[in-house]
Amino acid sequence: MALSDSGASRLRRQLESGGFEARLYVKQLSQQSDGDRDLQEHRQRVQALAEETAQNLKRNVYQNYRQFIETAREISYLESEMYQLSHLLTEQKSSLESIPLALLPATAAGAASGEDAPGAGARDRRRGQAGFLPGPAGAPRDSPSAGEEGKQRTLTTLLEKVEGCRHLLETPGQYLVYNGDLVEYEADNMAQLQRVHGFLMNDCLLVATWLPQRRGMYRYNALYQLDGLAVVNVKDNPPMKDMFKLLMFPESRIFQAENAKIKREWLEVLEETKRALSEKRRREQEEAAAPRGPPQVTAKASNPFEEDDDEEPAVPEVEEEKVDLSVEWIQELPEDLDVCIAQRDFEGAVDLLDKLNHYLEDKPSSPPVKELRAKVDERVRQLTEVLMFELSPDRSLRGGPKATRRAVSQLIRLGQCTKACELFLRNRAAAVHTAIRQLRIEGATLLYIHKLCHVFFTSLLETAREFETDFAGTDSGCYSAFVVWARSAMGMFVDAFSKQVFDSKESLSTAAECVKVAKEHCQQLGEIGLDLTFIIHALLVKDIQGALHSYKEIIIEATKHRNSEEMWRRMNLMTPEALSKLKEEMRSCGVSNFEQYTGDDCWVNLSYTVVAFTKQTMGFLEEALKLYFPELHMVLLESLVEIILVAVQHVDYSLRCEQDPEKKAFIRQNASFLYETVLPVVEKRFEEGVGKPAKQLQDLRNTSRLMRVNPESTTSVV
Secondary structure, X not given: OHHHHHHHHHHHHHHHOOOOOHHHHHHHHHHHOOOHHHHHHHHHHHHHHHHHHHHHHHXXXXXXXHHHHHHHHHXXXXXXXXXXXXXXXXXXXHHHHHHHHHHOOHHHHHHHHHHHHHHHHHHHHHHHHHOOOOOOOOOOOOOHHHHHHHHHXXXXXXXXXXXXXXXXXXXXXXOEEEEEEEEEEOOOOOOEEEEEEEEEXXXXXXXXXXXXXXXXXXXXXXXXXXXXXXXXXXXXXOOEOOEEEEEEOOEEEEEEOOOHHHHHHHHHHHHHHHHHHHHHHHHHHHHHHHHHOHHHHHHHHOOOOOHHHHHHHHHHHHHHHHOOOOOHHHHOHHHHHHHHHHOOOHHHHHHHHHHHHHHOOOOOOXXXXXXXXXXXXXXXXXXXXXXXXXXXXXXXXXXXXHHHHHHHHHHHHOOOHHHHHHHHHHHHHHHHHHHHHHOOOOOOHHHHHHHHHHHHHHHHHHHHHHHHHHXXXXXXXXXXXXXXXXXXXXXXXXXXXXXXXXXXXXXHHHHHHHHHHHHHHHHHHHHHOOOOHHHHHHHHHHHHHHHHHHHHHHHHHHHHHHHHOOOOOEEEOOOHHHHHHHHHHHHHOOOOOHHHHEOOOOEEEEEHHHHHHHHHHHHHHHHHHHOOOHHHHHHHHHHHHHHHHHHHHXXXXXXXXXXXXXXXXXXXXXXXXXXXXXXHHHHHHHHHHHOOOOHHHHHHHHHHHHHHHOOOOOOOOO
């Protein structure tokens, strides 16, 4: 062996050398060899070396291919995370830009507004060029005439051109800002979906689809509030270019503009409109909180005739003094919350909110407290949106159910238990769907089903345990939601299961083994008190009925074909081994007295048709009992009766029509085996597998007794 290894190494080095010449090598080899045998041995060594080299090449190609797939997957994950990071940076930028405006004094704010006036005019001019519908000339943007004109434009533009949006656009002061044609693409495979038209209002975005048969008309598709809308610029990747993504938790949509200029206009106007809406609501909150304090006190103090009433507002004055909001951590609370959200320190943000709620728990709701609450509520809304985005299916699904625990626990602490439950289950549904879709269909069906059951039921079990950990002590309605989700996930599993097992027309034995594997995995859920066996039965009953019916038809057709060629002759198995094998097969079918039907040498005193029918019928019964559950009782019983009737009717007809006495006696012997041996075995095995006797099989056996009593009858009683 060592010699052969050294010879192979020497041969490999010789072939790999730079100056190797095949013709010279063969010439030298033929001169040095003693004969044909040496050349054959050398040829075998070269061939073995070639096969080894081919195997090494295949192994290297497979490893490189696998690394390429893993690299492509990581690049996809990295690209998704970069888009998410871009969105987070945009949100942080807008948050940081709004902080100085809130901290500047009133004079500085007035000066800044005066300086910004030219910029606002420039933006208005750009809107007019880009397709905006501005107000009347000379009217300020917030003037009553501009508001009335904007409302009129909204009614005339949307209600006349868009079907189905009349009941959605009834907000006072709503007006159209920008609109244009777009093309929507599928987010997963970037396939073109449909042509749409976008209508941007001052507080929402309406998406309408084209009506091809009605030119210039649209149908309502979706309406998104700008508060929950995020705009992401999609990098150009020819031929996919001039695209941008809209993130509306928990979904996202990708649109393509006509050119780069229109895309830029959409991005700018969306950001400006969102910023204007946020600034408007901030001013409204400040105006609502500011005038409630001092003006009321001075007005009443200047009226000498309401001395009795002066004493009543003095009580809130005293109570307001008790609420000490000058504490350093309260003064810095809004900024600290912004920092925690930006740094993704969700636990720290919720801890600060709990600390504030505990501090203000028994304090009166004075104007300063309401103002502080308004500022904090805006941060709570931002924190909630970030946590909800963490649980969205668009995020990376790696890490399993435990990866969602952080966001879920903080949402529960914020009082969003129902939303946390919904998003958690939606995230896990996407993870299960992705795991099933990524499962490769290769090899035998049973091997794939083993992998499918392991992936699905392991994910379901992990999800259930994580759900019990996260939502322990919460509203019991969450557990009902989990049961509903589990049933939906089971439907997803059964779809993949049926497509591979039943749609591919696998044999009944393979289908029975696959269903058995699925039931065994489903019973593992009993460890956590979750029984979904009845659901998998209900979802599979239709496919199993179809499989039983299909296999029954195959047996009936095969039996009829054998009956048509029946010669009523004894079987000659030719060898003792074949006879022993047949005896073993009949014993496995439950026929224990088959010895009495064997003759001398290798003869069997039965017809080939009856023996084949017995084996096929008992095989069908055994496989069907593996698939059995109560909903299939009548289907299985009727299939058995139909199969048996084919053989019974054939024997009855042959017994009545045969004239040869010897053949008639042989037919009676086969009939006796069929009625007195096979039918009782079928009946007994059915009762053992089901747990109760079958009256239809008993009636069939009793009816066949009439034929044995009166075989000369010309009327079939079956």
